[in-house]
Amino acid sequence: MTATTSALRGRATPAPTRGSGGRSTSKAARLIPSGIAWILPAFTISVGLIYYCIGYSGYLSFFDWTGGRSPMFPVGIDNYVRAFTDPIFWTALRNTLIYFVVVFAVQVVGGLLFAALMHSRIFFASVYKVIIVIPVVVAPATLAPAHIQVWQTDGTVNQILKTLGLGDVAQAWLGQSTTSLIVVTLVGCFGSVGFGFILYFAGMSQIDPEMIEAARVDGASNLRMLFSIVLPNLRPITISLAILNFITALKLFDNVWLITQGGPAHSSEFLGTLIYAQTAGTSRNVGYASALSVILLIIAISVSIAIQRRGRERAVKLEEPADV
Amino acid sequence: MFEARTIRGRLLLQLVATIAVVPFLIPVVTMVARSLSGSGWANYAAVLAVPGFARFFLNSAIVAGASILIIYLATMAASYGFSKLRIRRKEIFFWLMMAALTLPEVVLIAPLYATAVRLGLLGTFWAVILPIAALQIPFTVLITRGYIDGIPDALFEAARLDGASTWRVFWSVLIPLARPMAVALIILVLINSWNAYLLPKVFLINDDMGVVTLLPEFFRRQYNDDTPKILAAAVVTAIPTVIAYVALQKQFERGMAAGAIK
Numbered sequence: 250m251t252a253t254t255s256a257l258r259g260r261a262t263p264a265p266t267r268g269s270g271g272r273s274t275s276k277a278a279r280l281i282p283s284g285i286a287w288i289l290p291a292f293t294i295s296v297g298l299i300y301y302c303i304g305y306s307g308y309l310s311f312f313d314w315t316g317g318r319s320p321m322f323p324v325g326i327d328n329y330v331r332a333f334t335d336p337i338f339w340t341a342l343r344n345t346l347i348y349f350v351v352v353f354a355v356q357v358v359g360g361l362l363f364a365a366l367m368h369s370r371i372f373f374a375s376v377y378k379v380i381i382v383i384p385v386v387v388a389p390a391t392l393a394p395a396h397i398q399v400w401q402t403d404g405t406v407n408q409i410l411k412t413l414g415l416g417d418v419a420q421a422w423l424g425q426s427t428t429s430l431i432v433v434t435l436v437g438c439f440g441s442v443g444f445g446f447i448l449y450f451a452g453m454s455q456i457d458p459e460m461i462e463a464a465r466v467d468g469a470s471n472l473r474m475l476f477s478i479v480l481p482n483l484r485p486i487t488i489s490l491a492i493l494n495f496i497t498a499l500k501l502f503d504n505v506w507l508i509t510q511g512g513p514a515h516s517s518e519f520l521g522t523l524i525y526a527q528t529a530g531t532s533r534n535v536g537y538a539s540a541l542s543v544i545l546l547i548i549a550i551s552v553s554i555a556i557q558r559r560g561r562e563r564a565v566k567l568e569e570p571a572d573v
Numbered sequence: 574m575f576e577a578r579t580i581r582g583r584l585l586l587q588l589v590a591t592i593a594v595v596p597f598l599i600p601v602v603t604m605v606a607r608s609l610s611g612s613g614w615a616n617y618a619a620v621l622a623v624p625g626f627a628r629f630f631l632n633s634a635i636v637a638g639a640s641i642l643i644i645y646l647a648t649m650a651a652s653y654g655f656s657k658l659r660i661r662r663k664e665i666f667f668w669l670m671m672a673a674l675t676l677p678e679v680v681l682i683a684p685l686y687a688t689a690v691r692l693g694l695l696g697t698f699w700a701v702i703l704p705i706a707a708l709q710i711p712f713t714v715l716i717t718r719g720y721i722d723g724i725p726d727a728l729f730e731a732a733r734l735d736g737a738s739t740w741r742v743f744w745s746v747l748i749p750l751a752r753p754m755a756v757a758l759i760i761l762v763l764i765n766s767w768n769a770y771l772l773p774k775v776f777l778i779n780d781d782m783g784v785v786t787l788l789p790e791f792f793r794r795q796y797n798d799d800t801p802k803i804l805a806a807a808v809v810t811a812i813p814t815v816i817a818y819v820a821l822q823k824q825f826e827r828g829m830a831a832g833a834i835k
Contacts, residue, residue: 282739284658288666291651294643295710298703299673305684317690359593366590370583377594379819384597386818386825387811388768390786394807395604398800405603439597444829451830492675500677503770507789521679521771528683529775538683546680553675 303546309539316528316535328540338541341518348434348519349498353491355438360445360490361483364453365475367446378446385443392440393507397423400432400508426516429509433517436504441497445490452483492556499549520545608804616805623795625781630813632777633767633784636701640766641759643706644713648758651710652717653747657729658739667718673711678704682775689776700776701784705766713758716831720754721747760821760828767814785810 310328314321332338363381367374384392399405400422407419422428456479464474480487502521505511511518511526520541527538608616620626654660655667681704689695728750732742748755770786777783783791792806818825 281657281659284654284660287654287658287743288651288660291647291710291714292666292670294647294703295673295707295714296670298707299676299681302681302684302688305687306680309684309687314687316686362593363590366586366593369586371587371590374590377590379822380594380601381597382818382825383601383815385829386764387814388770388786390768390770390789391807391810391814392600392604394789394800394803395600398603398607398804399600405599409599439600442597447826447829451826496675496677500679502679503786521677524679524682525771525775528686535683535687542680542683545677549675549677549680 303543306539306542306546309536310543312536314535316533321536324536328534328537329544331537332540332544337515337518337523340515341520341523344430344433344517344519345498345501347430348437348501349495351434352437352441352498353494356441356445356490356494357487359438359442360449361475361480363442363446364449365479367450368453381446382443384440385447389436389440389503390507393504396432396436396439396504396508423509424513426512426514429513429517433501433505433509436508437497437501440504441494448486448490449483452486453479456482488556492553495552495556496549499545604804605808608801608808611801616801617809620792620802620805620809623792628781629783629785629788629791629810632698632782633786635698636705636769636773636784637763637766639698639702640705640709641762643702644709644762645755645759647706647710648713648717649748649751649755650743651714652721652751653743655714655718656721657726657747670711670714673708674715676708676711678708678771681708682771686775695776696778696782698777698782701769701772704772705762705769709762709765713762717751717754717758721751724750754831756824757828757831760824761831764825764828 311323311325312321313324313327363377367378371377397404402421402424404422406422410416410419420428422432460478461474464478469477498519500521501519502525505517505519505522506525509517511522524538524541524545527533527541528535612619655663660666685700685704686695689700694700724747729742729746732746737745768786769784773784773787777787780791788806788810789803792803796802
């Protein structure tokens with residue numbers, strides 16, 4: 250056996266402690282052919298392009314530049330100052346946070362509910378499944394015209410409200426700065442519940458049936474079982490969803506741009522739409538877009554690390570009593 | 574999961590499920606119903622008759638196909654290297670790659686745009702395919718390496734002792750054994766590249782290079798906000814994806830589930 254056998258133990262999450270595995274000097278290890286050429290294509294495309302872009306982004310963020318052949322003016326840290334003093338930037342950050350909290354909550358609750366229901370014996374389960382997963386697989390850009398129809402003044406939502414005798418609540422959802430964010434957030438929920446469902450459904454199939462049987466024999470109710478057995482077992486999925494949702498909220502662009510264009514009056518602006526408008530819009534400043542990109546990148550990396558670290562700590566705490 | 578022993582309990586579960594599904598139907602039903610308003614099926618005929626309509630699908634297929642090919646080959650080779658071959662300071666390389674794991678594509682837009690302008694790549698498929706590949710590869714390498722780590726080294730050693738070259742081992746041992754992973758990987762990349770919107774919107778500025786996600790805007794320009802026709806175009810665009818999902822549900826779900834367990 251070679252020294253790399255230790256690699257067998259690690260699965261999807263390679264631990265940093267395995268670093269010594271590849272550096273063995275035993276005779277057997279030296280017989281293994283070198284793999285540097287094999288990782289080169291992937292390394293060049295991804296690490297090369299991405300690190301180049303990040304570096305270039307950092308460089309551009311110190312300039313004023315309207316793109317194309319126009320000249321670049323060095324402006325120091327003005328672009329960063331502009332971002333932090335721009336009320337639209339803070340609106341975008343606030344919207345990102347609201348969007349993340351609401352969509353994540355709805356995705357977890359909705360995903361769990363559907364996954365639990367489909368694991369119960371109900372009729373038409375396969376039809377229901379297709380209905381909630383379609384918004385996940387069809388491009389947001391394709392479904393956006395439908396959402397506009399649903400939410401516009403003579404759209405489906407207002408018609409339903411009138412039919413229910415709630416005509417007073419009917420309003421121009423897309424045209425008001427007070428409601429545009431609600432529409433964008435609900436459209437986000439619509440497109441993400443199915444994803445939570447797929448992950449939770451797969452996760453529930455992997456829970457040991459004996460554990461569930463034992464709980465049932467002990468007289469646990471359906472809800473008790475969901476909260477005490479199913480949920481703790483699905484914690485890694487919930488943490489993944491939290492990270493993915495946060496990144497999605499940070500980079501949100503498709504739905505916002507196609508449904509509200511960030512408006513009216515920037516009320517539904519997100520970092521994604523801001524960066525796009527500054528890169529390819531009519532009054533653009535690629536330098537400012539780059540500064541915003543750098544800020545976004547720093548937020549994305551620090552929050553992912555924070556969520557993962559907290560998740561790991563809590564997972565360790567949970568495992569301890571389970572050993573007893 | 575929920576166990577309902579009484580008929581009332583089962584009816585209640587059925588009712589909850591049905592009510593919970595309704596909000597998901599509303600946009601789809603609205604889309605189909607409104608697309609038939611006005612001149613009915615003639616809306617669809619008009620949309621399908623627009624010159625260049627098929628071109629959008631062809632372009633999407635080019636972007637998706639090239640992305641899949643590049644990502645598949647690069648990922649398999651890199652996972653082989655990381656998992657079964659000898660590389661000095663392997664984990665440093667690995668973590669350099671993994672640092673880009675959750676990178677959102679918007680942060681690449683400004684520098685890519687600047688670079689594409691300089692290199693004259695604006696309006697070429699490469700400006701879309703390469704960033705898609707760059708953003709997906711860290712993740713596909715992570716899951717594929719994890720999968721290949723689970724294949725016993727003994728299989729590779731046996732092939733080597735029989736005199737197979739590294740190439741031969743790659744094609745005859747690794748590729749066939751990694752096939753279940755490859756299907757999930759290909760579906761994941763297919764969904765992401767077919768549905769990509771921001772990168773094509775910025776870089777594929779000519780109408781004859783449009784991909785399917787740009788169709789609604791194309792029709793908005795073409796028809797001056799003739800809503801039924803825009804919706805008919807959206808329905809036609811959505812149909813291939815829906816059919817693909819219904820036909821390959823298991824593979825789609827595995828692909829997406831692989832996409833989240835990090």
